[in-house]
Amino acid sequence: MSRPSLVSVVADDLLERIVAGEFAEGDAVPTEFELAERHGVSRMTVREAIKGLIAQNVVAVVRGRGTYVQPVRQWTALEPVLRATGGADAAVQLIELRRMFEAEAAALAAGRRDDEHLAALDADLERMRAAARAGDVTAFVEADIAFHDVILRASGNVLLPVLFESLRRFLRETRAQTSRVPLIQEHAIDRHAAVLDALRSGDSAASRAAMLEHMDQTEADLRRYVL
Numbered sequence: 001m002s003r004p005s006l007v008s009v010v011a012d013d014l015l016e017r018i019v020a021g022e023f024a025e026g027d028a029v030p031t032e033f034e035l036a037e038r039h040g041v042s043r044m045t046v047r048e049a050i051k052g053l054i055a056q057n058v059v060a061v062v063r064g065r066g067t068y069v070q071p072v073r074q075w076t077a078l079e080p081v082l083r084a085t086g087g088a089d090a091a092v093q094l095i096e097l098r099r100m101f102e103a104e105a106a107a108l109a110a111g112r113r114d115d116e117h118l119a120a121l122d123a124d125l126e127r128m129r130a131a132a133r134a135g136d137v138t139a140f141v142e143a144d145i146a147f148h149d150v151i152l153r154a155s156g157n158v159l160l161p162v163l164f165e166s167l168r169r170f171l172r173e174t175r176a177q178t179s180r181v182p183l184i185q186e187h188a189i190d191r192h193a194a195v196l197d198a199l200r201s202g203d204s205a206a207s208r209a210a211m212l213e214h215m216d217q218t219e220a221d222l223r224r225y226v227l
Contacts, residue, residue, distance in 0.1 A: 006041050010049035013039070015058060018069055019083050028066040029059060056080055078166040091174050091222060094167065099215040101160065102148065103208045109154035110199050110207035117154040121147060121196050128192065132185045140185060141175045147192055151199070151211075177226055184221045191217050 014029060023029050030038070035046045050067060053059045056077035059067050072084045082090050109117070127143035145168070152160045164171075178184050191214035198210040 006039070006045050007048045007052070010035060010039050010041060010046055011052045014049065015053065015080055015083070018058065019080075023069050025069050025071050027069050029069065031066070079170060082167070082170045090170070091177075091227070092219065094170065094174060095215055095219045095222065097167075099212060101163070102151070102215065103211045105152050105155040105157070105160050106195060106199065106211035107204040107208040108156060109151050110202050110204040112156040113154040113199055113202075117150055118196075118200055120150045121199065124150065125189070125192050125196060128185075128189055132182070132189065137176060137179050140179050141172060144175055144179070144188060144192070145172060151195075154199075174222075178218070178222055181221070181225045184225060187217050187221055188214075 014035065017023060018029070029035075029050075032043045032046045032050070035049075036043045039046075050059065054061065054067075057070055057074050058077075058080050060070050061067050072081065075081050075084070082094070085093070124143045124147040128140055128147070131137075131140035131143055149161065149164075152164060179188070191210075195207065195210040195214055198207040201207075
């Protein structure tokens with residue numbers, strides 16, 4: 001895994017402090033000098049980090065006064081919004097979003113997948129089984145996410161993988177919570193196998209239905225065993 005850049009480290013730390021409530025809506029964030037001192041980086045690095053948060057509308061510059069936290073409802077990037085929302089609501093809403101997009105991605109993938117896609121899905125499913133047997137939650141989650149990534153790519157819609165890239169960290173966090181429960185792992189493996197069978201058949205309707213059943217099972221498990 002690549003090491004985060006200094007710019008992303010500074011931006012992520014400031015965002016985390018905002019999400020944690022250290023700086024509330026309308027509050028001024030620390031100056032470039034203060035942030036540079038905190039992280040041991042140059043003011044240029046801090047300036048680039050702030051630019052990233054400005055682009056997401058998390059903060060805004062008031063000329064001559066400083067940089068201030070914007071209301072969450074005005075933020076324009078998915079990951080910061082999800083981190084600010086947090087908790088059960090965000091986890092359930094993520095499944096709702098996945099249900100809308102991934103079911104149609106599966107339907108598209110059924111008619112567009114090739115042997116390479118199917119081989120990758122087979123491999124990811126086997127990795128899930130092996131990780132479950134070994135009790136390796138991290139490996140299980142990574143294989144789970146990889147399985148869905150293959151479907152997004154197989155859909156042939158180049159926008160879908162880009163959309164879900166911004167959700168990746170939050171998805172990984174929620175899957176890590178649910179995948180600690182062995183029964184949820186069993187359910188996930190069964191539902192992934194059903195999705196793969198539908199995709200292998202080339203039946204778009206069956207693939208859509210299998211993915212919807214997977215999302216329904218995921219939400220039911222989340223509500224019953226985690227929330």
